[in-house]
Amino acid sequence: MPTLITAIIKRSRLDPVRDALQEVGAAGLTVCEVRGYGRQGGQVETYRGTEYRSDFIQKLRLDLVVADELVDVAIAAIKDAAATGKIGDGKLWSVPVDRVVRLRTGEEGDEAI
Amino acid sequence: MPTLITAIIKRSRLDPVRDALQEVGAAGLTVCEVRGYGRQGGQVETYRGTEYRSDFIQKLRLDLVVADELVDVAIAAIKDAAATGKIGDGKLWSVPVDRVVRLRTGEEGDEAI
Amino acid sequence: MPTLITAIIKRSRLDPVRDALQEVGAAGLTVCEVRGYGRQGGQVETYRGTEYRSDFIQKLRLDLVVADELVDVAIAAIKDAAATGKIGDGKLWSVPVDRVVRLRTGEEGDEAI
């Protein structure tokens, strides 16, 4: 059964993560600009001399559906490429998927990924 | 059990897909601007005479929770309305959902959709 | 097993919801600007004297992974904080999650949340 992997990563890690995924054969993915709230805390900005904390930090969200056998390697690849070791590197979670369809052809399942 | 259908579609297919979904009775949905990476490859742009490939193509992400009995028709409706037959039409996947809540009323399950 | 809660809320309810979640101990979350289509209908705008309906209303999408024991309180907290009682307050759904990883450390499961 294919699995949906969702990863929240730092803005600057997109290219390495994409390259790493490509290498392990998980080429398709969808990216979205998001803002994250977590231990990292916000970033401090100033506004006319008043400091304030912008609570939500820019992150990227990656969604990719991968075939069952690729899940572990894909997760490992993301982990390696996304980690900088500093707080705020992000989270990853995976969810099993019922159906996957390629809209162009109607193919389903692993074919569709 | 309700199901979450996520579809990545071309920017220009939003109106047809929404209409098709409405026809089959799946009226609520949430849209998000995303960028996709897949077989389609990127689009070629120029910057002061230098061509470069913008790897990520603008797509829309649709999320809709539908009642069990609607899943197949909804997917079929999306498939029909989103497909142009050209590469890059996008993907669709579905995930079973534990709970659905309408925040306004607290209704749960199929009532909440 | 951790659960992924996704909530679509009104733009103005972000701060209350975040505060409510923090109080129940669900501190991490990821936010995304989305547009929603539902019973609320669109908002009416004018363009050179022509009224038109902008079908999709700005909403925020919150994704948070929470440990099993927190799911119910987290959902209750969101429900309380997001509801204004007016149409368009939004939806919430939850999906069980296979794996969660903190990218920085590689921790998995509840540790990673």
Next chain:
Amino acid sequence: MGPASVLWIMLSAALVLFMIPGLAFFYGGMDHGRNVLNMLMMNFFCVLIVPILWFAFAYSLSTGDGSFIGNFKHVFLSGIDLKDGGATIATVAFLAMFAAITPALISGSVAGRMKFSAWAVFVPIWLIVVYVPIFKWVFGGWLADRGSLDFAGGTAIHVNAGAAALAAALLLGKRRGWPERTHPPHSMPLVMIGTGILWFGWFGFNAGSALAINGQAAQAFMNTFLAAAAGGLVWVLVEWIRDGHATNLGAASGIVAGLVAITPAAGFVSGVAPIIIGAIAGAVCCYAVRIKFKFGFDDALDVVGVHFVGGFVGSLTIGLFANPKFFDGEFMAGLFYGGGFKLLFEQFFANVVAVAWSFPLTLVILLGIKAVIGIRTDPQAEIDGMDIVQHAEEAYHSVMQ
């Protein structure tokens, strides 16, 4: 001509040049975010090609003794020197800006579907075939001789460009999804930046058309100011009463409508007339922008509703308000100043002539271009965006890129 007048003409030329980016932002902000660069490019292109043509021969063709067309005496500005302290050179530059902005006005009606190559061919041909003759007739030819008045280009510029815009919109056909789908402005701040620049530059456009610094220039300045304010105010009030909301786009559109309407009249009217002219234009154009829905032509950014209608209305009002006594001028008086209907008729006639020349010839030019290279983009450009398909660039790039 004194140095202050030379300065004024030069400065006015710079102000009119600045209007072209202003127009580009006004239009570009109103257009869809994936077509904005195409819109900007259509406008900027005018100010790249037209100056060269103007210098080469269009200026010469637009001036001189003839009643219908000029001559080739000043091709490449030959025969023009600096002995007059730069007055002629400054005037040539000033007029070049007018020539550049006129085709730019048309771009608003063809937004979102015209091939850029077709536009690039259209502009120079249209300039020579349509603009140059009308300019000559109105500012120093047979229409002027009959007594019709056009201070800064109501007939020669706005009505002319508006008629051409109608022809182009008809020939190009509707955009995909029009009129069912409304395309709201992708960036209203950009529209307002354009509006601010346009108003600022229009002082050069109108007051500069006195071609000297004198009382007429000052009155034209005042008129430009008052008409724009009145146009914006009335448009906003109409909206407020009719729709329940006063909008920014309404204010901007009304300002432009007022400016368009006062353009032909700026150096001929005085007192409360500019306010009346601006107010009429604001009210009329506020309704005229809906005509396109009635008749089903996709004049995307309302060149017809604002420039054609506003220019025509403004031009007619000269027939009512022209006040030669105030200016100590030798032009006919309007109806309200004891001149009878004569001027009103000439105003009407001159504009009809401009339309009768501009509309069919624009059709012919575009049909010719259509036959050779086509005028409409392939449908994919309308879907993916004119910017990426036609210019291989996108207006905005996010952090992901």
Next chain:
Amino acid sequence: MGPASVLWIMLSAALVLFMIPGLAFFYGGMDHGRNVLNMLMMNFFCVLIVPILWFAFAYSLSTGDGSFIGNFKHVFLSGIDLKDGGATIATVAFLAMFAAITPALISGSVAGRMKFSAWAVFVPIWLIVVYVPIFKWVFGGWLADRGSLDFAGGTAIHVNAGAAALAAALLLGKRRGWPERTHPPHSMPLVMIGTGILWFGWFGFNAGSALAINGQAAQAFMNTFLAAAAGGLVWVLVEWIRDGHATNLGAASGIVAGLVAITPAAGFVSGVAPIIIGAIAGAVCCYAVRIKFKFGFDDALDVVGVHFVGGFVGSLTIGLFANPKFFDGEFMAGLFYGGGFKLLFEQFFANVVAVAWSFPLTLVILLGIKAVIGIRTDPQAEIDGMDIVQHAEEAYHSVMQ
């Protein structure tokens, strides 16, 4: 008056007009993305309604022999002709721009919560009741007769508008969530576009106030330039030392603070004085923008901290630096130029008078409007955005629309 002077006044009028969109972008960029159009509209509205009133009777009321108020001799500009080569007409237009921008300044303090209908009623009433008398006193009435100086509107414009802004902020109350939540500028580039236009236009504002092209105009130009630079530089340095960062908004605010402060002094000081004045304004305003947190009034975009404080400080510095010898002028000398404390006192007195007139009357006007139609939007507008609720439009539309 020579043609060059007429030209200079006209040009300055155009520059001041251009400042109004500039101010709109400066404020609009700082405001939240869902309130930006409301901000723009409040500013543009001033330049739609004020010119009409100015033409109709406000100009006439602001000028003439009286010491307290003008008369109705020039209503609808009657009696004004072009025999002076346009000098009077140009001056009327120039002054109209001042009248338009002054209420616009106030809009910054009421951002994000004032009913647009209330604003639309407030502007004309405030213009007549508050602006016109103060203008008359300062520029040709009893305050001027006492010897107080205001070159381009420190007292009549900035202190006046700043006092009104304070009154308005107090009466309207705080925005939802203020001061716990900071609303950072939705578009700093828009703020900087506004800043650039403001600085550019301010040359017309200040140097144009010489109402002629002469040495005083040139020195006012130079002073405007130096004070803005010094204001921006000092604000940025204070930030850098205090907060560890030099910000764009700091540079922009300091430039504006310097410009505000030099406005009353521009034609009276010379040498290093403009730099000192600008520097003082930069430093003082950089701290003054925090007062609102201390006293808990929600002056949203710091009209008080920048215009009131900057204008007051600038006005007082005239009492120190006024240098009649340099200008060969007939005004009192400042303390440092042998004039003693007399001028300093008169400067203080004039500003106190302006505040004593502006602040309570603004309160009264707004209380009146509040009683009749209300002044604050319903809370939903603050949540959903002023733009959509009040104007039925949104500033930006994405590809989805």
Next chain:
Amino acid sequence: MGPASVLWIMLSAALVLFMIPGLAFFYGGMDHGRNVLNMLMMNFFCVLIVPILWFAFAYSLSTGDGSFIGNFKHVFLSGIDLKDGGATIATVAFLAMFAAITPALISGSVAGRMKFSAWAVFVPIWLIVVYVPIFKWVFGGWLADRGSLDFAGGTAIHVNAGAAALAAALLLGKRRGWPERTHPPHSMPLVMIGTGILWFGWFGFNAGSALAINGQAAQAFMNTFLAAAAGGLVWVLVEWIRDGHATNLGAASGIVAGLVAITPAAGFVSGVAPIIIGAIAGAVCCYAVRIKFKFGFDDALDVVGVHFVGGFVGSLTIGLFANPKFFDGEFMAGLFYGGGFKLLFEQFFANVVAVAWSFPLTLVILLGIKAVIGIRTDPQAEIDGMDIVQHAEEAYHSVMQ
């Protein structure tokens, strides 16, 4: 000097000031969305610090009898009064704007990686060490005495700044990811706003350099207009033919290239020459912006490709087209006007001298700053964005904030 000339110089000064925000938007739009404020700040900073220095002593050092350097006679503008009707004061302000924009030009090459503190130190030092001497030599020193010509700053400004930009790019090194990753402009509309302002302001830059209102000013105006149009047109045509697309950035770049190239020549050439000069610049610069890829120096926004190359080319063309007869002027004739190769050589020589002074001294200054406080930001700033790390602010804030 008549009042019209004083007015013209003042107005030109205001126009050149306006170019600095224009340049900031041109560069800032091209930069990444998380570095745009840093870009704006580098430009605005120049116009905060340079005026003060200019006033204090740099003006005095730049003028006077010496052949190599001025003197301290006019420090703090001492000895300058208003007896000449403001002519000198206006000229000092005009020249101050030139001094402010020259270092600003350099900022384009160091985009995205230079410490702002280093920039803040660099600008004043560079101004005194590099700009002031070259300015003196070119406009009233030994290079001018040899007969080389520079009307508005091709050698003194564009070639000078371009050489410094190359030095800075080499010393700073490449940005992270360059050249593998292309950073497309984050906002093309902002680039086009900058372009519009630049072209508008450049009329003051070039025509104002006549330092009087006369035939030469008018011809400089016309040349500025035609060269910009030709530059933009040719760049766009080259792109169209070569790449298959005409782009907005191409049009903007070509306009700027044409403007740069005509700058030194504006008051010396006439007829078709400006079109040829603009066209050459458009074509050459369109290819020159690729040199950096070949030689591997990260001149981020193409200061070398546009300003150095455009300025050099324009400066050389004076040696071909200089036409003293047309201007009734006392300068050498170019090759095509019977002057032989003498002027061409002097033009070449003057530019080589400028490079020989600017390039190594810029290196030395930056090496000094590097040794003391460092010149490159820490890598995190390149990742997280210069705006947040260096200025603690972000350019855009969304609804979430």
